[in-house]
Amino acid sequence: MSLGILTNVAATYAENNLNQTQNSLQSTLQQLSSGSRINSGADDAAGLSISDGLGANEAALTQSAQNAQNGVGLLQTADGALSQVTNLLDRATTLATEAANGGLTAAQTTAADTEFQSIITEIGNIGTSTNFNGNNVFSATPTNFIVTDGTGGGTTTIAATTGALSAASVGVTTTDTLGVITTSAGQAFTAATDNLTTQALAKSTLSDITAAIADVSAQRGAIGANINQLNAAANVASSEEVNLSSAQSSILSTNYGQATSNLAKFQVLSQTGISALAQANSTQQEILKLLQ
Secondary structure, eight states: OOOOSSOOHHHHHHHHHHHHHHHHHHHHHHHHHHSBSOSSTTTOHHHHHHHHHHHHHHHHHHHHHHHHHHHHHHHHHHHHHHHHHHHHHHHHHHHHHHHTSTTOOHHHHHHHHHHHHHHHHHHHHHHHHOEETTEESOOSSOEEEEEESSSSTTEEEEEEOOOEEETTEEEEEOOOTTOEEEOTTSOEEEOOTTGGGSHHHHHHHHHHHHHHHHHHHHHHHHHHHHHHHHHHHHHHHHHHHHHHHHHHHHHHBOOHHHHHHHHHHHHHHHHHHHHHHHHHHHHGGGHHHHHO
16 A cells, blocks of 8 residues: 555544444443333334334223223122112012011001012112213113224224113113013013002012012123123233233343443444554654655
């Protein structure tokens, strides 16, 4: 190589390599201090895209698990209320059995019927006053709970129906001229204002009450199945969220073993690069000796 001062090729090479080393050293220090391997799109564009997608999936699954738990809360509220309805119907069974006995006086029959009518009223009160998050719990319209990972193909809708509950209906609203309570399974529970006033009506009512109790139990069973389904969906969503979080972490997290090795390497290269650049700059000083 000829000697010249217009272009110091060796110094240019040394400077370029030193700049690359400094950039790599800065990136390594950023990874070590942030704990993240990807701090900008330039670090790993594909990895960043995958990580952001997984983050969106995680957010959807976290909220989906909460959606399912909210649904469980609503259905458990309905189940607890229906449990009390069953208690009331058990008492109605006692009253109807008592009124069906021919040995009661008119006053005793009237007292039994009065309590029976108050039970019907209380069932209606439970239906109108049982709320969850400001919404009436008992309705014949299904409530839809969404569990999703944020994609169309990963979305599931769970429809749960608690059934109507009022003084005129248990499950399905159907009344006839006697004022009949009809349960979700279609059984009639006679609730006319004149029902336990005669022995014959009391016997008929007793049969209807027994059928109503069975139907309320069936409705509680359906609600219980929905609770189990929502719990399972919440568990699956939580498990999937954990797995996605682990996958995202493996993409984003700094590999400290590798990063510390790179740190040592780039620190040495930085020092040697600076020395090499100094040596390359000093070689042109040798030209002055030719001029002496």
